[in-house]
């Protein structure tokens with residue numbers, strides 16, 4: 001698991017390069033969840049994605065770390081936009097709580113309302129990034145989702 005990000009970052013595709021259409025990402029993301037739910041149940045599949053996102057968040061947190069929380073959040077927002085994961089903004093920051101929104105979310109932006117929140121990987125990612133900063137486990141939940149007709153993706157973290 002360790003260095004997984006480093007390993008998969010190495011790409012040699014002289015003709016095709018590193019960019020792919022968003023739909024290909026979504027196929028992988030949504031089909032994997034659908035079939036994981038077949039094996040593990042809906043809740044199990046959700047947890048699988050949360051844990052994967054959390055692991056990535058912890059690795060990314062090392063790269064983006066700054067001891068000033070505002071700088072750290074700025075680094076994250078810049079990274080997330082550069083990699084076209086979404087447009088991150090902090091909507092609430094308190095001693096025991098952080099709420100962030102991800103507009104144009106890579107996973108759900110523009111989907112029809114399917115009546116559920118589905119961005120479990122992103123929830124884990126935010127949790128992992130916050131855990132890296134605080135050095136302790138946190139509780140994160142998705143409190144809005146484009147796939148739930150709420151217009152944006154929102155993650156609320158309690159610590």
Ligand SMILES: [Zn+2]
Nearest residue numbers: 108119145153
């Ligand atoms: Zn979402």
